[in-house]
Amino acid sequence: MAAAPKSYKKKAKVTMVAELIAPYQSLYGNSISLLTSSKKGLSAKAALDFIALSGFSKEEFQDTFKTNVKTIQNYASNSSKLDAPLSEKLLKSFSLFDKGIDVFGSADAFHQWLNMPSYGLGDQIPFDLMDTITGISLIEEELIRIEYGDLA
Template identity: 80%
Template sequence: MATTSKPYKNKASLPMVAEAALIAPYQPLYNDSISLLMSSKSGLSAKAALDFLSLSGFSREEFQDTFKTNVKTIQNYASNSSKLDASLSEKLLKSFSLFEKGIEIFGSAKAFHQWLNTPSYGLGHQIPFDIMDTFTGITLIEEELIRIAYGDLA
């Protein structure tokens, strides 16, 4: 019995290791408000957007709707080693932070992505993904995650 549960545990932890590896390089950039501000103003590499796309499980269309940019454009920027503008950089960093919290609460990016597409009582029965395209929406989702983490669901 112990032999069969050990490989299962290893399989379950592999995605989390990959998710953590995608988030880790960006954590210091959003750790506090000053880091977030300075990192955003400096501009992230376009690779950050591609890393977020891999982490989030968003389809190309979901990514494009949320970030108001084309994936093909981001790929071109990445191949040219171009930086993203401050607004897009900030939204990406806040989204990395949001996914870090979501993964912590729901156990995986996939489970968090599923929650993002389910109406949420604490958000007035709105679908969290539908409000993630604004900074205020991201903040409201963060607040809802904090309520969920503390068991304040009503």
């Protein structure tokens, strides 16, 4: 069987990314929604959706979110909710990836940028900052500067 044309694969991937992120967009659309949704707690499935969206390895996810993927999988199988701090960090990360995909054109390109030193972040690797809410905010600010061409 012949491989699918590249354009089909690209469209399928774009569709998958859109389907993964869409259910969460209204939850981080503004600060009040983000706060309310975080306090209620996200479904553990949200963490698994983020792993699929982000392209993070299990180790990258565990380092960034300070939780074990196996624990998340157990929570998901029990339909458990995540605590407020983890829910907030996930929603901020979904928002960050939404912006990053918009700026760079794909989740893959954004993931690649996350792993390269960024001048606007003091030559730090953006991924290394994602383990805190402040770090995520700094990355968002850098994305806005990139979007508007303010790289100085």
